[in-house]
Structures are given as structure tokens and as C-alpha cells.
Amino acid sequence: MSLLSVSQLSVCYGAVEAAVDVNMTVGRGELVALLGANGAGKSSVLNSIVGLVPVAKGTVEFESETISHMATELLVRKGITLCPEGRRIFATLTVAENLQLGAYGRAKKNGVAESYERVLSLFPILKSREKQLAGTLSGGQQQMLAIGRALMIDPKMLLLDEPSLGLAPQFVETIFDLIITLRDQGITILLVEQNVAMSLDIIDRGYVMSSGRIVAEGTAEQLKSSNIIEQAYLGS
Amino acid sequence: MEIFLQQTINAVALGGTYALLALGLAIIFSIMGMINFAHGELMTITGYALLYCGLSGVPFIISVPLAILAAILAAMLMERVAFRLVRNSSAATMLVTSFAVATILQTIFQNFISKRSKPVDLPEIFSESIMVGDFIIGVNKLLSIGTTIAMLIFLNWFFKHTKVGVAMRAAAEDFPVARLMGVRANAVITGAFALSGMLAGVAAVLWVSQRASVDPLMGFVPVLKAFIAAILGGLGSLSGAVAGGFLLGFIEIYLTAFLPESFNAFKEPIGLALVVMVLLWRPNGLIPAAGINSTKV
Numbered sequence: 001m002s003l004l005s006v007s008q009l010s011v012c013y014g015a016v017e018a019a020v021d022v023n024m025t026v027g028r029g030e031l032v033a034l035l036g037a038n039g040a041g042k043s044s045v046l047n048s049i050v051g052l053v054p055v056a057k058g059t060v061e062f063e064s065e066t067i068s069h070m071a072t073e074l075l076v077r078k079g080i081t082l083c084p085e086g087r088r089i090f091a092t093l094t095v096a097e098n099l100q101l102g103a104y105g106r107a108k109k110n111g112v113a114e115s116y117e118r119v120l121s122l123f124p125i126l127k128s129r130e131k132q133l134a135g136t137l138s139g140g141q142q143q144m145l146a147i148g149r150a151l152m153i154d155p156k157m158l159l160l161d162e163p164s165l166g167l168a169p170q171f172v173e174t175i176f177d178l179i180i181t182l183r184d185q186g187i188t189i190l191l192v193e194q195n196v197a198m199s200l201d202i203i204d205r206g207y208v209m210s211s212g213r214i215v216a217e218g219t220a221e222q223l224k225s226s227n228i229i230e231q232a233y234l235g236s
Numbered sequence: 237m238e239i240f241l242q243q244t245i246n247a248v249a250l251g252g253t254y255a256l257l258a259l260g261l262a263i264i265f266s267i268m269g270m271i272n273f274a275h276g277e278l279m280t281i282t283g284y285a286l287l288y289c290g291l292s293g294v295p296f297i298i299s300v301p302l303a304i305l306a307a308i309l310a311a312m313l314m315e316r317v318a319f320r321l322v323r324n325s326s327a328a329t330m331l332v333t334s335f336a337v338a339t340i341l342q343t344i345f346q347n348f349i350s351k352r353s354k355p356v357d358l359p360e361i362f363s364e365s366i367m368v369g370d371f372i373i374g375v376n377k378l379l380s381i382g383t384t385i386a387m388l389i390f391l392n393w394f395f396k397h398t399k400v401g402v403a404m405r406a407a408a409e410d411f412p413v414a415r416l417m418g419v420r421a422n423a424v425i426t427g428a429f430a431l432s433g434m435l436a437g438v439a440a441v442l443w444v445s446q447r448a449s450v451d452p453l454m455g456f457v458p459v460l461k462a463f464i465a466a467i468l469g470g471l472g473s474l475s476g477a478v479a480g481g482f483l484l485g486f487i488e489i490y491l492t493a494f495l496p497e498s499f500n501a502f503k504e505p506i507g508l509a510l511v512v513m514v515l516l517w518r519p520n521g522l523i524p525a526a527g528i529n530s531t532k533v
Contacts, residue, residue: 050416052412052415052416071415071420071421072412072415072416073415073416073418073419073420073421074418076416076417076418077418081416082416084412084413084416088410088413090405090406090409090410090413090414091409091526092405092409092526093402093405093406093409097402097406100399100402101402101403101406101414101417101419102417104399104403104417104418104419105417105418105419106418135526149417153417153418
């Protein structure tokens with residue numbers, strides 16, 4: 001029984017089709033990656049799952065409930081959230097305010113304090129900067145804050161869009177370790193990453209997108225042993 | 237020296253009113269990317285509410301909150317009826333829509349109330365003045381300054397310490413991500429209009445308390461000034477709106493008071509030239525908004 005299932009999803013920006021006929025499932029507790037070159041449509045798929053971009057065709061189901069046309073702000077109450085590409089932390093809010101805002105739409109209000117403590121124990125560096133404006137943090141710290149903010153709803157499912165993009169190598173390691181930690185804590189994760197090699201080392205399964213379509217899927221082992229990923233990136 | 241202090245008090249009183257109006261414009265702009273020219277009509281509505289409350293014998297102390305409430309409700313109604321429909325449109329569409337709302341309301345006031353200015357009965361105390369040391373200060377000026385300070389303290393508390401206030405700041409910076417956190421677009425925007433209605437209402441009470449009259453176009457000039465103030469401060473920046481409002485108040489009052497009489501006709505152009513000079517020096521305003529290029533809703 002899959003937690004998230006996407007069937008025949010298409011996403012359009014005007015006349016441009018960013019994603020066509022995408023089918024994918026993510027099982028409870030799984031760590032699945034959506035791989036592909038820049039502009040393949042990965043972010044469009046994630047954004048349409050959470051309703052930031054309208055679903056042109058097809059359906060998205062979460063816990064067997066259709067969510068394809070549900071407003072973004074109502075989705076968090078179901079326990080699914082997106083940590084967007086480029087971090088998008090609220091630079092003019094303090095670290096503490098960013099985290100508290102993360103819990104704004106949370107279904108169960110009790111437990112917010114526990115989530116807050118949990119996030120700070122995952123990222124001790126944020127604890128020493130609670131009162132600081134988020135815009136003054138380094139890139140790596142901002143990414144931690146963005147992930148921490150997403151964790152404030154105590155999600156069943158987390159969509160991560162390019163969490164390691166533009167980070168210094170030591171932070172990339174930290175972020176990948178963190179993804180494993182979160183998976184081990186039982187959070188289902190759909191990961192979009194440009195760092196294919198490191199992704200293949202941690203995921204259970206992966207889908208490969210090229211020009212808006214899914215061109216391959218398989219377990220990490222299957223994807224590693226085939227040359228389909230190279231083809232998808234080289235555009236052949 | 238005495239005249240200087242006297243005029244400084246006038247400048248703070250006028251600048252404070254501009255600041256409250258500019259804040260109302262800035263709150264809406266920061267969240268929706270819309271310049272609400274119908275903000276002035278919220279002032280006019282407040283003025284008429286004061287007038288009719290007075291005519292029906294409601295004590296002033298009660299008609300003030302009622303009139304501000306009328307502005308709040310009118311602002312929320314404007315959003316629901318007109319602005320929600322054009323929420324995701326271009327800035328130009330929203331601007332023209334707000335002009336339309338303003339014009340419709342002005343026409344209604346002119347045809348159903350009166351084309352002419354109507355006197356508003358104010359309690360005696362507004363025309364009294366008190367001696368502080370060597371100089372005389374009008375009670376209405378002191379009330380203006382006190383009210384402005386109280387409103388600024390309230391807003392600072394609201395935006396820093398309430399959940400909704402923090403959500404509004406977040407929505408102003410990055411609305412899509414705020415929605416990802418579960419912040420409801422409709423709730424935030426309605427809340428922003430309620431807040432801007434309250435600011436317009438308070439500013440209108442202060443405005444009327446200096447003039448004791450209301451007319452169908454009452455809101456036009458102060459809101460035009462507030463718009464200049466908001467740009468001067470940095471459009472969409474709340475602290476900028478306050479800074480711009482006070483600066484404009486100072487420019488206007490000092491020019492009126494200290495410009496040689498022969499220059500009096502050029503008071504406005506000289507004032508605007510000063511504004512242009514500030515903008516040449518700081519093109520994004522005194523305190524530029526953080527989310528100046530952010531996506532709205």
C-alpha cells in the first residue's frame with residue numbers, strides 16, 4: 001500500500017508541458033529519489049503534488065485520498081510537506097520565528113514544543129542562533145533551517161527539492177546523513193537531487209526523468225548498474 | 237526657537253498621520269503587490285460615520301470606535317467584492333481596480349450624501365490648547381501624536397508577538413512558502429485589509445479632528461501624500477512607511493513655516509523636488525522592503 005501515488009500527472013505552464021504522464025508511487029517508510037537533468041520537470045512534479053502549481057491532468061493520492069486539487073495550505077494538515085528548492089527561508093524573520101511558523105498549519109497542536117526541541121537537537125547550531133534573523137545564516141545553516149521548518153509539522157511525508165544545491169562539500173555530507181536519519185525515524189521521503197552518485201547510495205528506489213517524462217525506474221542497484229541515468233543527463 | 241519647536245510638534249502630528257496611512261498602503265502592498273488607491277475612501281467612510289454618529293446623538297467617545305469599525309468592515313468588504321477577483325492579476329490590473337473602487341465610492345458619496353463639505357461636531361477639548369513651558373500646544377496635536385505612538389507600539393507588538401502577525405510578515409516575504417506552512421491566503425489577506433482599514437480609520441479620525449469637516453473627496457489628498465511617503469520609505473517596507481510618513485510631514489510643515497513668503501506658491505514643487513532627491517540618493521527608498529521582488533499569493 002503506497003503512501004503517495006501519482007498517476008498520469010501532467011503539469012503545464014501556459015502551453016509548455018513541464019511534466020507529462022508521470023506515474024510514481026512512494027511506499028510508507030521508503031526513501032525514493034526523482035533524478036534527472038536540469039529542466040527535466042522534477043521540481044514541477046514536486047510543486048504540483050503540494051498544489052503550488054496546478055495539476056493539469058492526472059491525480060495525486062496521499063493515504064488513498066485524492067489531493068490533486070486541494071489548496072496548498074490545507075495539505076500540511078494531512079502531514080505532507082515540501083522543503084522547497086533554494087531553501088526559501090524567511091530571511092526577515094528570526095530562526096525561532098521561522099520554526100514556529102513551520103508549525104502554523106499543523107493538525108495536532110500539542111507536540112509543537114517537542115518538535116521544536118527535536119529540530120534544535122538535530123541542528124544544535126540553530127539553537128545558538130534562535131534570536132538571529134534567518135537571512136544572516138550561512139547557506140548550509142539556512143538549509144538546515146529549511147528542513148527543520150518542514151519538520152515542525154511532524155510530517156508523515158517530506159518532499160525535499162535539491163537540498164544539497166549550492167552547499168559546501170562538508171554540508172552536503174551533513175544533509176545526506178540527515179536524510180538517512182529522517183528515514184530511519186520513519187519519515188517517508190521523496191528526494192529530488194542533482195547529486196546522483198550520493199543519492200544512489202542512500203535511496204531505496206529511484207525514478208529518472210527526462211524532458212518531462214519518466215524514462216526509467218528501479219531500485220538503487222538497478223539504476224547504478226544500468227546506463228539509463230547517463231543517457232537521461234546527456235539527453236540522448 | 238519657539239516657532240521651530242511649535243512647528244516640529246505640527247510636523248510630528250502631520251507626519252504621524254501620514255505614517256499611519258502609508259503603513260496601511262504598505263501592508264497591502266507587501267502582501268498582495270497592490271497599491272490600494274481606495275484607501276482614501278476608507279478615510280472618507282470613517283469621516284461620514286463620525287458625522288452620522290454625531291447627528292444621531294452618539295457621544296464622540298463611542299462614535300470614534302464605531303467609525304474605525306466602519307473602516308475595517310469596508311476594507312474587508314472591498315477585498316471580498318473587488319480585490320479577491322483580481323488577486324493574481326498584474327499590478328496594473330490591481331491598480332486600476334482600486335481606482336475603480338475609489339471612483340465608485342466617491343460618486344456614491346457625492347450623489348447620496350452631499351457634494352459639499354459637511355461640518356463634523358467635535359468635543360470642545362479638540363479646539364483647546366495647553367501651555368507646556370513657554371509655548372502653546374493644541375490638544376488635537378497632542379492627541380494625534382499620542383495616538384500615532386500608541387498605534388506604532390500596537391503594530392510592533394502585533395507583527396512580532398502574534399501568530400497571525402508573524403504569518404503576515406512571512407507571507408509578505410514569500411507567499412507560496414507561507415502557504416506551504418499552512419498559512420491560509422484568504423485569512424492573511426482579509427486580515428491585512430482589516431488592519432489597513434483600522435489604520436485608515438484611525439488616521440481619518442485624526443484628520444477630521446484637525447479640520448472638523450468631511451467631504452466626498454476627503455481621503456484623496458492625504459492618501460496621495462501617504463503614497464509618496466510609502467515610496468519615499470521603500471514601497472512595501474513597514475518601517476520605511478513610518479520613516480517616509482514622518483519625513484514627508486517634516487518637509488511639508490517646515491517648508492510652509494520657514495519658506496520666504498514669495499516662495500509660497502512653490503511650496504509643493506519644492507517639497508516634491510526634495511522627495512525626488514532622496515529617491516536619487518536611495519532609489520529603493522529609505523528602508524527598502526525585503527521581499528521587494530517576491531512572488532505574491
